[in-house]
Amino acid sequence: xxxxxxxxxVRWMIAxxxxxxxxxxxxxxxxxxxxxxxxxxxxVRVSGDPESMRYEWEVPAILxxxxxxxxxxxxxxxxxxxxxxxxxxLGFGAVKVPIGRSRDDSVRLLSVWLAGALADTVGxxxxxxxxxxxxPTFLEPQSATVLLAKPAPRWSILLGKYxxxxxxxxxxxxxxxxxxxxxxxxxxxxxNPNYWLAVPLLVLNFGIFFSVSTFLAVCSRSTxxxxxxxxxxxxxxWAMNFSHHRMxxxxxxxxxxxxxxxxxVGYWSFPKPLDLSSIFFDAMHAENFVSKxxxxxxxxxxxxxxxxxxxxTSVGFAAVVVGLSAYELEMTDY
Amino acid sequence: MTAAVFEQxxxxxxxxxxxxxxxxxxxxxxxxxxxxxxxxLLGPNRAGKTTLVKLLLSLAxxxxxxxxxxxxxxxARHTLGRVGYMHENHAFPRYLSASDVLHFYGGLSGVxxxxxxxxxxxxxxxxxxxxxxxxxIARFSKGMVQRLGLAQAIINxxxxxxxxxxxxGLDLMGRQLLRDVVRETNALxxxxxxxxxxxxxxxxxxxxxxxxxLGQVAYRGSLKNLLPDPITGTPRTLEQALQGIxxxxxxx
Numbered sequence: 001x002x003x004x005x006x007x008x009x010v011r012w013m014i015a016x017x018x019x020x021x022x023x024x025x026x027x028x029x030x031x032x033x034x035x036x037x038x039x040x041x042x043x044v045r046v047s048g049d050p051e052s053m054r055y056e057w058e059v060p061a062i063l064x065x066x067x068x069x070x071x072x073x074x075x076x077x078x079x080x081x082x083x084x085x086x087x088x089x090l091g092f093g094a095v096k097v098p099i100g101r102s103r104d105d106s107v108r109l110l111s112v113w114l115a116g117a118l119a120d121t122v123g124x125x126x127x128x129x130x131x132x133x134x135x136p137t138f139l140e141p142q143s144a145t146v147l148l149a150k151p152a153p154r155w156s157i158l159l160g161k162y163x164x165x166x167x168x169x170x171x172x173x174x175x176x177x178x179x180x181x182x183x184x185x186x187x188x189x190x191x192n193p194n195y196w197l198a199v200p201l202l203v204l205n206f207g208i209f210f211s212v213s214t215f216l217a218v219c220s221r222s223t224x225x226x227x228x229x230x231x232x233x234x235x236x237x238w239a240m241n242f243s244h245h246r247m248x249x250x251x252x253x254x255x256x257x258x259x260x261x262x263x264x265v266g267y268w269s270f271p272k273p274l275d276l277s278s279i280f281f282d283a284m285h286a287e288n289f290v291s292k293x294x295x296x297x298x299x300x301x302x303x304x305x306x307x308x309x310x311x312x313t314s315v316g317f318a319a320v321v322v323g324l325s326a327y328e329l330e331m332t333d334y
Numbered sequence: 335m336t337a338a339v340f341e342q343x344x345x346x347x348x349x350x351x352x353x354x355x356x357x358x359x360x361x362x363x364x365x366x367x368x369x370x371x372x373x374x375l376l377g378p379n380r381a382g383k384t385t386l387v388k389l390l391l392s393l394a395x396x397x398x399x400x401x402x403x404x405x406x407x408x409x410a411r412h413t414l415g416r417v418g419y420m421h422e423n424h425a426f427p428r429y430l431s432a433s434d435v436l437h438f439y440g441g442l443s444g445v446x447x448x449x450x451x452x453x454x455x456x457x458x459x460x461x462x463x464x465x466x467x468x469x470x471i472a473r474f475s476k477g478m479v480q481r482l483g484l485a486q487a488i489i490n491x492x493x494x495x496x497x498x499x500x501x502x503g504l505d506l507m508g509r510q511l512l513r514d515v516v517r518e519t520n521a522l523x524x525x526x527x528x529x530x531x532x533x534x535x536x537x538x539x540x541x542x543x544x545x546x547x548l549g550q551v552a553y554r555g556s557l558k559n560l561l562p563d564p565i566t567g568t569p570r571t572l573e574q575a576l577q578g579i580x581x582x583x584x585x586x
Contacts, residue, residue, distance in 0.1 A: 012442055145421050152442050334393040
């Protein structure tokens with residue numbers, strides 16, 4: 001089979017996976033979540049707080065303006081209380097949240113929360129659970145025999161399925177980020193182009209872990225194994241990523257040389273979800289308004305963090321795992 | 335040229351923890367399916383018929399021996415583009431319509447994109463599903479899915495058509511349709527390999543056949559030669575002839 005035929009197979013499989021995704025109820029659920037988040041963003045109104053003096057040596061008490069007025073604004077100021085006058089309202093004024101940040105930072109904070117916490121954690125985990133059944137279903141002998149008896153090589157069939165799922169999640173990520181970005185921009189006048197970086201990072205994060213799901217599915221043909229195995233692996237990678245950075249931050253902590261070596265090997269071999277989150281965090285200049293994971297901050301300050309290497313090794317991991325899955329499928333009798 | 339050749343083929347499926355166990359599905363099978371024939375592959379359950387089909391379709395690899403398809407070794411996957419395969423209980427993706435199914439499998443079989451729509455419409459008409467072509471197949475009965483499976487198997491106008499228990503779930507009209515398709519295919523000089531427990535279909539369609547018992551070839555020859563009793567020469571039904579073979583092989 002030549003390359004053009006393999007590409008054609010991949011294209012057919014991608015189109016089929018899109019049809020499969022569109023036919024599931026969960027597609028509409030995720031679309032509804034996107035719509036709700038977009039509506040929430042459209043309902044945001046924000047009035048910023050002027051930058052106030054910051055004290056390096058203390059954490060000032062903070063009071064919203066209306067609370068400070070109850071005890072007397074001057075008295076509160078004399079006591080070192082920082083009075084914040086900004087306010088963010090959600091739900092078209094239904095929920096009021098006092099904020100002590102500028103308008104831009106307030107909107108960025110919401111963006112980081114939406115993309116970093118909601119989409120990158122809850123969204124990616126839901127997507128992994130939702131898509132865990134795609135490959136096992138398609139590999140059931142009753143479904144697969146006719147498909148695998150076609151001239152298309154098995155690797156291209158699996159690659160097409162993998163890319164189809166990742167492409168579909170990319171579409172969902174695009175809709176989510178595009179919808180919330182537009183709504184927030186129109187509602188607040190704050191347009192933050194860096195927010196779009198969330199799309200490739202979400203897709204990357206999902207694609208890396210979906211490769212593990214694919215491998216488990218090919219080996220076991222079980223949705224349960226693919227779903228829970230991937231979730232466990234995701235937790236393992238977070239723990240490994242965090243522990244590795246902590247090890248670098250506190251080199252004298254009681255770790256045996258072999259543990260340190262294994263942690264190092266694990267970090268460089270496995271995906272790095274904490275690093276990916278951190279890259280988005282930095283792109284959004286989020287350190288101005290949210291404290292960063294201390295281990296990550298220290299590592300960056302010491303110049304020991306390379307986003308490029310982190311991304312490259314994570315992508316490399318996914319490529320190797322997809323390759324292994326294809327090999328396993330090639331070797332399997334049906 | 336031959337449509338399929340099995341030379342001293344053996345297949346053992348590994349089972350158990352660390353694949354320590356094994357089930358012998360076929361053992362030392364040598365068989366040739368001549369081009370242009372309608373060839374029947376018969377045998378009781380667990381005789382190894384489906385295993386031979388899987389080997390021929392590169393769905394499984396032989397443990398020993400060699401298999402060739404349309405004159406080339408089975409590792410040459412491109413020859414699968416000239417093969418059509420209908421499986422007895424195939425589960426098509428339920429989210430696809432009949433038309434989508436044929437487009438999808440036709441595309442993967444290598445049918446040119448510009449030829450597909452015309453072929454799909456003709457075949458849906460041929461198998462009596464033209465009026466349901468936009469309906470998701472989740473709503474189809476088993477017989478309708480079988481008809482669709484037949485259309486899928488011939489969408490690439492194959493030189494070798496493999497039908498594994500094709501009559502399963504088909505009504506009288508469906509069976510007649512199947513017979514017509516087999517005869518039309520054969521009339522064009524193409525080969526049909528029919529794996530079936532349905533003896534009327536075998537008798538009506540096959541020129542030659544092979545009978546497998548316990549993973550080995552127990553009979554290979556024409557239908558005509560199988561029917562007379564080998565000892566008395568009296569005519570037998572195909573069922574009686576097969577029972578005779580199964581019994582004698584089981585005793586052996």
